[in-house]
Amino acid sequence: xxxxxxxxxxxxxxxxxxxxxxxxxxxxxxxxxxxxxxxxxxxxxxxxxxxxxxxxxxxxxxxxxxxxxxxxxxxxxxxxxxxxxxxxxxxxxxxxxxxxxxxxxxxxxxxxxxxxxxxxxxxxxxxxxxxxxxxxxxxxxxxxxxxxxxxxxxxxxxxxxxxxxxxxxxxxxxxxxxxxxxxxxxxxxxxxxxxxxxxxxxxxxxxxxxxxxxxxxxxxxxxxxxxxxxxxxxxxxxxxxxxxxxxxxxxxxxxxxxxxxxxxxxxxxxxxxxxxxxxxxxxxxxxxxxxxxxxxxxxxxxxxxxxxxxxxxxxxxxxxxxxxxxxxxxxxxxxxxxxxxxxxxxxxxxxxxxxxxxxxxxxxxxxxxxxxxxxxx
Amino acid sequence: xxxxxxxxxxxxxxxxxxxxxxxxxxxxxxxxxxxxxxxxxxxxxxxxxxxxxxxxxxxxxxxxxxxxxxxxxxxxxxxxxxxxxxxxxxxxxxxxxxxxxxxxxxxxxxxxxxxxxxxxxxxxxxxxxxxxxxxxxxxxxxxxxxxxxxxxxxxxxxxxxxxxxxxxxxxxxxxxxxxxxxxxxxxxxxxxxxxxxxxxxxxxxxxxxxxxxxxxxxxxxxxxxxxxxxxxxxxxxxxxxxxxxxxxxxxxxxxxxxxxxxxxxxxxxxxxxxxxxxxxxxxxxxxxxxxxxxxxxxxxxxxxxxxxxxxxxxxxxxxxxxxxxxxxxxxxxxxxxxxxxxxxxxxxxxxxxxxxxxxxxxxxxxxxxxxxxxxxx
Numbered sequence: 139x140x141x142x143x144x145x146x147x148x149x150x151x152x153x154x155x156x157x158x159x160x161x162x163x164x165x166x167x168x169x170x171x172x173x174x175x176x177x178x179x180x181x182x183x184x185x186x187x188x189x190x191x192x193x194x195x196x197x198x199x200x201x202x203x204x205x206x207x208x209x210x211x212x213x214x215x216x217x218x219x220x221x222x223x224x225x226x227x228x229x230x231x232x233x234x235x236x237x238x239x240x241x242x243x244x245x246x247x248x249x250x251x252x253x254x255x256x257x258x259x260x261x262x263x264x265x266x267x268x269x270x271x272x273x274x275x276x277x278x279x280x281x282x283x284x285x286x287x288x289x290x291x292x293x294x295x296x297x298x299x300x301x302x303x304x305x306x307x308x309x310x311x312x313x314x315x316x317x318x319x320x321x322x323x324x325x326x327x328x329x330x331x332x333x334x335x336x337x338x339x340x341x342x343x344x345x346x347x348x349x350x351x352x353x354x355x356x357x358x359x360x361x362x363x364x365x366x367x368x369x370x371x372x373x374x375x376x377x378x379x380x381x382x383x384x385x386x387x388x389x390x391x392x393x394x395x396x397x398x399x400x401x402x403x404x405x406x407x408x409x410x411x412x413x414x415x416x417x418x419x420x421x422x423x424x425x426x427x428x429x430x431x432x433x434x435x436x437x438x439x440x441x442x443x444x445x446x447x448x449x450x451x452x453x454x455x456x457x458x459x460x461x462x463x464x465x466x467x468x469x470x471x472x473x474x475x476x477x478x479x480x481x482x483x484x485x486x487x488x489x490x491x492x493x494x495x496x497x498x499x500x501x502x503x504x505x506x507x508x509x510x511x512x513x514x515x
Numbered sequence: 516x517x518x519x520x521x522x523x524x525x526x527x528x529x530x531x532x533x534x535x536x537x538x539x540x541x542x543x544x545x546x547x548x549x550x551x552x553x554x555x556x557x558x559x560x561x562x563x564x565x566x567x568x569x570x571x572x573x574x575x576x577x578x579x580x581x582x583x584x585x586x587x588x589x590x591x592x593x594x595x596x597x598x599x600x601x602x603x604x605x606x607x608x609x610x611x612x613x614x615x616x617x618x619x620x621x622x623x624x625x626x627x628x629x630x631x632x633x634x635x636x637x638x639x640x641x642x643x644x645x646x647x648x649x650x651x652x653x654x655x656x657x658x659x660x661x662x663x664x665x666x667x668x669x670x671x672x673x674x675x676x677x678x679x680x681x682x683x684x685x686x687x688x689x690x691x692x693x694x695x696x697x698x699x700x701x702x703x704x705x706x707x708x709x710x711x712x713x714x715x716x717x718x719x720x721x722x723x724x725x726x727x728x729x730x731x732x733x734x735x736x737x738x739x740x741x742x743x744x745x746x747x748x749x750x751x752x753x754x755x756x757x758x759x760x761x762x763x764x765x766x767x768x769x770x771x772x773x774x775x776x777x778x779x780x781x782x783x784x785x786x787x788x789x790x791x792x793x794x795x796x797x798x799x800x801x802x803x804x805x806x807x808x809x810x811x812x813x814x815x816x817x818x819x820x821x822x823x824x825x826x827x828x829x830x831x832x833x834x835x836x837x838x839x840x841x842x843x844x845x846x847x848x849x850x851x852x853x854x855x856x857x858x859x860x861x862x863x864x865x866x867x868x869x870x871x872x873x874x875x876x877x878x879x880x881x882x883x884x885x886x887x888x889x890x891x892x
Contacts, residue, residue, distance in 0.1 A: 158881075158886075192574065199639050201639055217576050217586070219577065224574070230643075230644065254887055255892060262576050266631060267631055510631055511630050511631075514632070515651035515653075515684075
């Protein structure tokens, strides 16, 4: 993926710089078209043994700052040979445990930038730290793109209408990605806040150039559509599986948005990757919990209400490479659990961002020499 | 550990900066005395559930640059509440597979700084990325300090003489640390290169203010000493266990330096931490191997020649807290396997370095705002 950039790195003389790329920088260069393309390649590479993925690692540490605050970093990492990049995504968040579940607490900040989540991009050819990127926009795009790839391989070929639950920044990315893989002609959107879903619909109508219509209930939203897309932060089901119509493709960002009925009615269920071990009810994440934070209060998806056999849920790589069967009939219901971040997504998207940023001269520079040392330690 | 700095971080108005700390910066502020102290605290905290440690994660990726080159990043992470820091150490290395085992390949560099290994320090109170440090000097000091702590709890109280095998930068740190925990009066040093061991002895004599004497054989080096300290990069035994005398404390950086006899003759064997799982012959490290790199050619310690029951080897925390028995008689032989890096070491040492660097105005600054974003993604 580094293409020309890779050669340049190896041959150019003189001072080389590492980039710091803000969300604004990333937004300026990265299109959803490119993003869907490189993320799909990454899943193909992973399936072919040309990529490697490190399970998400969550760490829970009671903060000494005050009771009920938990420091909660998350690490994801992965690489593909094609991208030429090893990526490490590090979220650094505080969660307040005062309410029924933890919520993120912002860093006190003199400016509006209050969250610390970074993607480090290393060259697998030269070992250099190529760039330190804000994670936010990459995060939005890689989740969106992955939803799009699920739909590309699972939705009916003629799928054209979408019922979207959720009106967040992330929900918008889902629509951008679906448009890359299907000829989307109509979208309904529901979220509990009327004002928010209305302004979302207006904004997305303009961006997409297709009608995005706010509706008053989730039930109405998923009626008579080809794709049901759940993109909320809800921790309880947002639809009733009985509402699903034959032939629909369902996508969710986290399984907690689903009820059991949705699982039971789905003919095909695919996750992003196979679990890495049989270590619990949700074996996608390694958790190192120093304190007393209960599982329910963690942001770790728990799905005790769902009768899912995680060990038998294949990953996108297998679906794309035809190693598992996808949709085999128009009336089937398909389900994509876009439920856990995969390090290779950051490698693929990060490499593309880096390539484009170098091409276009975007980003702040710091001397590479600052990040290198004379000893191996 | 952040002490005053912690308060400052939380209350000061105006622009805040993240630090970039080079090895030279770290060397300028960090003493072995401080290092032994904070690393010991970290092991105590880990044992008391006030610290958390993420097993070392190794990733092997065949480089696309040329056949026989393997990109090999390593990740370690950990935190203690006392330090206030979550640390992430990332090595980014290329290894050449052309010889019988892999060796590190340097980054092409216009300067002498050719290696990329960094420690990221995050505040567990504010989530901020406090600093990005070169890893080299911290690495040297934390390994040295940990050897010293092992000797503090396992060597005879009157231990005063050392036989050191190895004359590297790391070997020197062992002596600095041993001096912090025992009244060292004499040191012998052996390494295969006569010139090197001679100049090492001269240099360390001056630094320590005690006689460091080069000797011609390993056999002679370990004769009639209280502490046998192995600090080499050898991948086969460098001493014969039959040479060990009653009452000696043995330290090694990696078990491959030892023969079976040393294990069999040791009354007490302690590692840095207990293994995290029963996943193989050396269950301290999680390995994600994308390619065809054989175990022998990896830098992952393999100990097929040693009859060690890793599951029954306690960690330093247990020893320090008295949860396992250490030396109970002067004539016993004790053995400390300082064999795997522990994330909390980087948190403890990193926090100390950060505190001192802030105090003394050391380091390059980059605006904290560059590393923060407005969204949570």
